[in-house]
Each structure stands twice: as structure tokens, then as C-alpha cells.
Amino acid sequence: MSEKIIVIENLVKRFPVGEGEFTALSDINLSFEKGEFSGIVGPSGSGKTTLLNIIGSLDSPTEGSCTVMGKRISDLSHKQSAQLRNMHIGFIFQVYNLLPVYTVFENVEFALLLQKRSATARKKAVMEALEWVGLEKMADKKPSKLSGGEGQRVAIARAMVKRPELVLADEPTANLDAKNAHAILQTMKKLNEELKTTFLFSTHDEKVMAYLNRLIHLEDGKVAQDEWVTAKSTR
């Protein structure tokens, strides 16, 4: 039996709006197994990013539960949430969110600094991660000198360098042209296949969907459809 990495039960998320409330997610029941390459898809405002944020312990549910790697998100303290993100979860953002004053190497190294790994171990891991994304020769460059595709590859290396069990990618191709988007997706698919890392996307990009094995359609904060599909392979 496969290991369940994420279990979501009866999850509801409401946000205060003025004097009332807006329900962003309603009655979500999902589970994800280790090694999945899945996506939460749907139009803008459907609650994709909110769900991803809760899974990433950046936010917490209003009702119900979300358990990630055996840890119930709403029960975690700030410190425990940070620990969970630092040790087990990698994030890839739409606008890369690279730290502008750091070099490519330092951006990728950041998560390992938080893990207090030795300088030698950090260097080895960073260079390995940069090799995965084909940017080992750009280690000394600042993010401002990178193209969009390169920036997102650095973000992937940063998410992967600590070998997390789960990578959460929020619209990772939204700012990329088709060629770069495919390159990025192939890189992530390859890492998923080789390292068995679970990838969970939030997207409404058809190009991304083509690579996913499972599509969870969200509409108005509810799961409209949960389907397994035959995805593009890197092979």
C-alpha cells in the first residue's frame, strides 16, 4: 500500500470580508500519495492557491483538517510549521521569488543554511541541484541577470536541493513562454521520476496539465472532479 503524504478531510477555509465572510474552500476531501505528480486546476479564484498554502502550512483551515506527513497543520506552532516547511516541503512560486541580493548559488543554498548543514555538504548539494536544472555554470550570477526560464529553474533547484518529500508549485509556468514552460515541466517530471518527490501544482495552464498524472478540478472552492490521466513522460 502506498504511503499517504497528504490527507485532507472536510476542509473549509473562510476569509473575513468586511463584516461578513468569504468561503474560499468548502468540504474538501482529498489525499495524495508519495510520488504523485498532481495538479489542482481551475479558474482564478477557485481556491487553488489557498489549498496549496494550507498544505504548505503557510495558512490553516477554518474547519476540517489537513495532515501533511502525519502532521496536522492546524495543530502546529509557528516554529513547527517552519520546521515542516524547512525539512519536508519545497515551494516554487509563479514569480520565482528569488532573493535579489543573493547569487544563484546562495539562493539555492538558503534552505540548507536553515538546516545548519556544513559548508561542504551545502556546496555539494547546491551544485548537484544546479546540475539537475542545468545551471551549474550560472552559480555566481545574480537573479537579475537570469532569463525567466533560468529564474524558474533556480527556484526548482532551491525547492529540490533539500530533497523534500513534497514540492508545491503555484502556477510555475505562468510567466514563461511555451518553450521554457515545457523545459521546466520536463525538469520537474524528471525529478519526480528519479527522486520520487511528490509534486503538487496549482495551475490553469494547459501545458502543465498535459504533464500531470492526476487533475483535481476546483470550482468555487469545491472539488468538481478528481481524475487520473495519462500524462506526458520525459522518456
Add this chain to the structure above:
Amino acid sequence: MKLAFQLAYKNLLGAGLRTWLNAGVLSFAFVVIIFYNGLIDGWNEQAKIDGINWEWGNGHLLNEKYDPYDAFSIEDGHGKLAADKQENLTPILIRQAHIYPNGRMMPIQLKGIDPNQKTLYLPTDLLNQSKADFPVLIGQRMAESAKVKTGDDILLRWRDKNGTYDAATVTVVGIFETNVPFVDGGQFWMSIEKLREITLLADQTTYFVASENYSHTETAAWHFETQEYLMREQTKLIETKKVSGSILYIVLMTLGLLAIFDTQVLSIFRRQKEIGTYIALGMTRWQVVRVFTAEGSMYSIFAVILGALYGIPILWYLSKIGISFGTDGTEMGIIMAERMYPIYGLGLVFGTIVIVVLSATVVSFLPARKIARMNPVEALKGKVQ
């Protein structure tokens, strides 16, 4: 904490000109504070040394009837001290008198001192060396106000102990320069034996100046005022100057710290996505607060380095050539050299560094606390208001 400083260091260097502008403003405050304090300390040191050398010695043994603050007490404020108790003491007798330079009448104090004394810097040996019948010494300020110069003869009129007036022509055999107004303005110095002779006050002394080797024992009709007691007014005045100087520090520090505070507030607003990213990558919110606080501390450390780069040569140069204020302390009745030489002690420098670093840390921490309440999702979106 090490990580916070590592990140803060990179962030500040990465911020470029903004960092150096803030560090520059703070370094200016830092250098000026050290300079002003150094100047006050230099003045204090100079005043203390000059006061001891020219006036206070190691303390004064005063006749109980003599009050330095009451000119009327001069008349009767004198007495005789047994010779065996005068060891390491220089006797001074004061009498009221008048001089008539260029036809004008000026009241003065006639001060008799042992010409062979070595306790005070007064060049009393000139009194011994002179062939004049009635040699006197005066200070530069006295010479200027009476418009006399070395070698000039002046008519002097005094009263003896019986109140009988007498007069003689005295010769100015030397004009000394000193920063200590208490031995200069309105005073004529002469041999104490001569003064005792013309005033019929044999063996009488108003006060004694103690030398370094003097050891005081209680003596009837005389009371001892220590060196510290004698310099209390000067010390108080300098302390007052320090307090008024602190207003300057507060203004300068406020400007420097305001620049840091402003930068931090703006930084936290502008760098929301970065803050969100830090948290997403696994930092706790308080770790991020520490990074931003460390950035503020590092502004002050950069300010210290920058201040040292341009401040050390400037302050060193000023301490060598001194600073002239175009006046001395005569008019104010204080000991103040025409040219003052700042003294920068280690305590002053390190004390200022600690104050600057601590203040910068506090003003950085205040806005950074907001991060602890920040919603990381909103921060990542850059929507925190």
C-alpha cells in the same frame, strides 16, 4: 543569530547606495559625538592640569577668616602659622591696593609669594633676578587691561595693617601667560617678604598652597581645602557643558536613527515578498525579525567602520593642532585655553560605539516586530498594509 547576521550582511551589501547613505548619516553623528566629547574631555584635562599647576597645587590651607568669595575678608583674613607646620606649603599673602597706570586708577589685589617657590608655575624667580627696587609680576590679561609692558614703572598705593596709606613705584619685571584667570586678572605678584614688610604684617599669610608632598593635619585657625574641592566649580561647569552637549547628541543620533527607522519601515513594506519567501523556505517569523533587526545593527557597524575611515584622520589631526575658539575663559571666569586639544579615550570611543549600536538595534527592532504578526500568504502576495 549567526545566520541572521550573515543574511543581514548580504542584504545590506546588496542594497548598495541606500545602505551607505544610512551608514553615512549615522557615522557623521558618531564622529561628531566622539569629537564633542573628546573636546570636553580635553578641556577638562587641560583645565585640571592648568588649575593645579597655576593655582590649586595640591590644595589650599586657608586662614579661617579668609573667604575667597568675599573680598572684604581679605582685610583680616590672615594669620601666622608655626614654622614647623609650613613644610611643603607655599605662603601667599593678599592685600587690596590700587595702581595708577597712565593716570588711571585701578583696584588690584597684591599677592605676596615666596620668589623661590616651585609649587606653582608662576615665574617668581624673575622677582629674585630683577635689580629693580620694587619688582612685580603680572599676567598677560592684567598687562592688557592696565596697558603696561615689561620694564614699565607704575605707581602703587596700599594701606598697611593700621590703615595708613603708602605708595611706591613698582617695576613690572615679567608678564606671564596662563589660561588660569584666577592668578592673572586684577593681580600683582610680588615677594611675600616685601609685602609683609610694607604692610607691617610680619609672618602673616592669607593662605598656603600645598605641594604634592604635603600631608595635612588639623591646625587651629586654618582649614584645608582639597584639590578636588577647589576644582569643583570648573568640574561642575564642564559637566554642565556635557549635559548641554547631550542635546546635540540627541539631535544627531535622532537624525541617524530616524534614517534607519525609516529605511526599516520602508524595507518591511517593500520586501514583503522576500519576507514571505523566507517564511516559505522554513524560517520562523521571529527568525525573520532577527534578520531585519540585525540589518539595523549592521547599519551601525558599517557606520562605525565608515566613521573610523574618515573620522580617525580628522579627529587625530584636530587633536594634534587643537581648536581655537578665538577667546579664552577670562571673561567667563573659567579655565579655558585659547586652543583646546580634544582627548579621545577608549571609554569614550567604545562607549559611543555601544550606544550607537544598541540604539540602531532598538530602532530596527521596533518596525521589524511587525513581521511577527505578518500573514505569510499576504506577505507572499505583497498585500500587507
